[in-house]
Amino acid sequence: MFRRKTTEEVPAQTEPRPERPGSKGRPTPTRKEAEAAARERAKLAQDPKAMRKKQREMRVESSRQVRQALKSGDEKYLPARDQGPVRRFIRDFVDSRLGFTELLAPMLLLIIILGTGVLGENMRLFSSTLWIVTIILVILDIGWLRFRVRREVRARFPEESLKGVVWYAVMRAVNMRFLRLPKPQRKIGEALPERYR
Template sequence: MFRRSKTETPSAETAPEKVGGKGRPTPTRKEAEAAAKARAKTPRTRKELAAAQRSTRAESSQRVRQAMKSGDERYYPARDRGPVRRFVRDFVDVRFSLIELVIPLLLVTLVLGYSGNPTLARWGNTLLMIMVLFVLFDMVTLRFRLRRELARRFPDESYRGLTFYAISRALQMKFMRLPKAQVKVGQKLPDTYR
């Protein structure tokens, strides 16, 4: 019916750029069919089957490792998914834990133990036992504070396994925790985790 003149059509220079594209050209039908056929092709030998399973497992574990570092919860294992688990991770990560001091203290007690001086070795053992007691006290207070916060924030949820989850995370050094910490020490936690 209506025809646009050539002057009305937007040029490539004035056309708005598409934001959020997939970042690659759409494959041709021939390429898509070839890729589908390659995926559907069943392995002929046991060796090919094992290689295909290995590559699938490697891709899956690579995706999970990347998600654990970046915080993409879609690829987390089932034990780390959900708003309650995310809150427990954040609750543990914002507090300073005495476990951070245990590794340096172990080195000090090793040096004192091998110094050859029995008095220094006794001091090292005493220092280590005191630190273990402090860590146990820290874990007990973590449990009670966590339960109180969970009751306040998630009153209708089940808390089964959350204490073990929190304590096992708190006993790890911060840089070794997976999923990686998404909050900093002392940071205020958000009010909602839904």
């Protein structure tokens, strides 16, 4: 008679909360969980063998997360040199263009094969000419990439420093597309978004 009747059940929240800026990305542990973790750490400190095993497991898990992030582009686990909107923009900018610089490794292999003289003396002379042409084209491509990357970063991120921008772009451009890490997220010729945050 005096009991409250529950006719409606409150639906459970199924929608995940959006991550706030500056948050750690996980819920704060309860007191019970924190005390259990502290007891576990105290036990590990007394047993060096168990502690080494736990540290090895943590290293394996950490490297697995980094490898996964390098494939998927998840910024949370990327190395510090690849984090941030500027670095993400540079990766997308380099990946969306087809430059001669990324053909440098196959061209060098071709030049070495032709330079051995197995295919004849004419091919040996041709390889030295090809070597000079390749170097000139790579220098021109890197110069054009440097100019465009600096201009785009300055326009999109006026408050950010340009330190390391060109080096990061060139090191990514020199690698062939399938060897780049983090893996390319943009197709060649794909338009880039206006804002990176």
